[in-house]
Amino acid sequence: MTRALSDLDLRLAALLGEAGFTRAEPPLLIAADLVRDLVGEAMARRLFLTSDAEGRELCLRPDYTIPVVQAHLEGPRAAEAAAYAYLGPVFRHRPGMDGQFNQAGIELLGRTDREAAEAEVVALGLKGARLYTDGPLTLALGDVGIFMALVNALGLPPAWRRRLAKDFRRSGMLAGDLKRLAEPARGAPTHAGLLAALEGSDPKAARALVTDLLSIAGITTVGGRSAADVAERFLEQAALGTGGLSAEQLAVVEKLLAIDTDAASAEPAIRDIARGASLAMDEAIDRLARRHQLLADAGIDLAAARFSTRFGRDVDYYTGLVFEIHDGAGTEARPLVGGGRYDRLTEMMAAKLGLATRVPAVGCAFWVERLAAVGGRA
Template sequence: MKADGPDRGGQADGRAEALVASYERAGYRRTAPAILQPAEPFLDLSGEDIRKRMFLTATPGGDEMCLRPDLTIPVSCDYLASADRGSPANFCYLGTVFRHRTAGPSEFLQAGIESFGRADEAAADAEMLALGLDATMHYGLAAPAIQTGDVALFNALVDDLELAPAWKRRLVKDFNRKGNLAQDLQRLVLGGTNGRPEYQGVLAALAGSDPKGAHALVTDLLSIAGITAVGGRSVAEIADRFLEQAALGASAKLPRDVRALIERFLAIEGDPDGAATQLRALAAEAGPALAAAIARFESRTGFIEARGIDLSRVRFSSAFGRGFDYYTGFVFELTDPAREGDPLVAGGRYDGLLTRLGSAEPIPAIGLSIWIERLAVYGGAA
């Protein structure tokens, strides 16, 4: 894993450097991934909000590249390409990221932490939240609002439901897109068709067919039509999406009581202890996957309290997500309770990302990002 010199992007101040230096003293190695990155991982794995704001370019050979819109994926890729791969390793960074924004500059400074390979996941989650709170304290905001969620709880609930696999994947994918999730639930109850009307005959013909043969057929048809990529997605990815629509269209209706169970789950919120009580009551109607996820949730709560964090300040919502497709567990955001706006610090667990980036074995991972420009308005340590 390379550990280049500081990537300041022309915007760092003494407080930002001091913050990252404190992470280095805590055992997080400084790293500086390349600014120009392969676009494919971001297009495949980031949330829709990131994808639509990326700055894309291409090499003379046609490879699609981008200015890094985030640092989690680049740090993860560098880790997998290093001798540290598969072993516990902690990294910190301070560098420029690039996203199109209608208000404010499209290049801005971000600090952060990524931690890979720790087996003590509940303790690592609590440590990440504590380090995020250290960042706001460092900049002079002593008591930010703490919003938390847990993607793993929703995934476990869906796993317990008797639904077609394609619908389970769709619900999990749309969890961070609240409008889409509501539409999914409505379509499941009504049993409506999916996709544009002119495609329904093809979708119906593909439903239930051999997956490999159907994928090959759709890929060939797209290639014959001269389609090579749409919106950064390859022919194979377009075929996957088309076949998913066929599977969704063939699925049975969702019983209204099951939809009601999901909606009751999504309404749970409060401090972690109160939320756990509500979750336990609901788990009796769900299944073993949700019960196991709740046990992990309660273990994390214990470690958070052991870090000296007042649980009455922590607001949990079972419907809270962060809009990134790769999050798989604990997620959080720290904001100024006196101001409306975007988070100052945010992060979460992304255990599945390293596998999707090419790791042969699952690797636990968690991280956080810090928006230096948003914190710079506060008068903290120099």
């Protein structure tokens, strides 16, 4: 049975309100297709689904971020900066556990002072966690933007950049694809004539052409996939056969991805590698340096925090800062607080909703039940 909100949960809500975050109360039911397109396969399998009287598929909200962002984008002040807080039930299938549980969190939308907004979220995450426990807390930091800046600086084809971005967020795939990328080319790719004709074409036009060719051939589905899906897969796999990394470039990638150190030492270590390899990564590294300085100014001990260049999250929409707060005593292995910058989520959602708005976004979620357990107040 879902745990009732405690006095500490209500104190957390009050703390967030005092910090300038407006309480958001989004609907419990949201469009299932929108959620599936945003959260990835792993989360999509954990949705609780239903439908309305008109047959539209809905799901119970698996988190607050999606409905809070949707309400903001569709509202009259979507172009303005806003700060939202929430506290209440979310719904995910969790084997052996209650599928309904309480979650608190914050979303900072539209802030153009990116690093200041990020530092504010991390500092408030630590302050909120401290309401529940006096025990040791550890802060883990990462930055998806550093990896993407590395990939862009290597001059890889767009298909490889997209592939490696997905790999970074999904454990176990990155090493294999880096090895594949470093292998020597094995002659001309299959269907080289068609690929040469499509080279330089607009990606949408190329997909449309391949889809039309399949349709002309009478192919509408292959293995349950539509012609459009098959066309997308063909173009991606063909593009992945082009380009490559030299042994020297691969060594630089592996060296950068091996950084796992205290946060105070991370930025100079990354900058040294980038400069030594003449990689144009200064903008991303400068952002990291500004954020770390603002965290230090907020009283956060960077020497006690960890930074890993391999630290990502298992969804595709994080674009910069990622962080987690953990129980330093080790009684709870899962994160107590977690979040980061998710500009890609707002971009994808705006596109799905037919909106042109581009909204910077950063936030975090508090796992209040884990926090209560760590503090001995469950």
